[in-house]
Amino acid sequence: SQQGEEDPQALSIQEGENATMNCSYKTSINNLQWYRQNSGRGLVHLILIRSNEREKHSGRLRVTLDTSKKSSSLLITASRAADTASYFCATDALGGSYIPTFGRGTSLIVHP
């Protein structure tokens, strides 16, 4: 069963704009991660945020975590055509197995 759900399912923007994707989850977590998947390829780990963290940055990526709302957001600033991909959140449930549970993903298209 899905723990995390991304929103929106699809997002289309122009190069240079910011892209924001959200992830909501159901149960308490140890950490939350974001992955990227280019079309027809495997997933690539982008960033991990732990339950005691509120914000994390990595290059043009900014991730926030609100454990009271059980939600996270991924912001990509100054997007590029190469950012076109699907983005997935994955949660590691508190007290659960060590295996991350993936959402269905947000499909991002960045038009040049």
Added chain:
Amino acid sequence: DVKVTQSSRYLVKRTGEKVFLECVQDMDHENMFWYRQDPGLGLRLIYFSYDVKMKEKGDIPEGYSVSREKKERFSLILESASTNQTSMYLCASSSWAATDTQYFGPGTRLTVL
């Protein structure tokens, strides 16, 4: 550079055939996973292994089996392929020291006719 490789990028098989999907990782990871990915359903865990010769069922193990004879290699077996097993299959690995970060292979797109 970490690497997870899968034996085929594309595979076409006929209904009833036995299918082997192989995955190899060079990171000395203890944990290995097989997922299938279908449109609108996201990633679903088929089987995972946390050690050589050990295996655990995931969310959708029916119709599949796995083999892990060596630490670096994890095979997914479709004993008798069916059309509803047409999908993208993704292999991943992780270490016990960092179980929360998985490294994925490029995927195998399997079509069963």
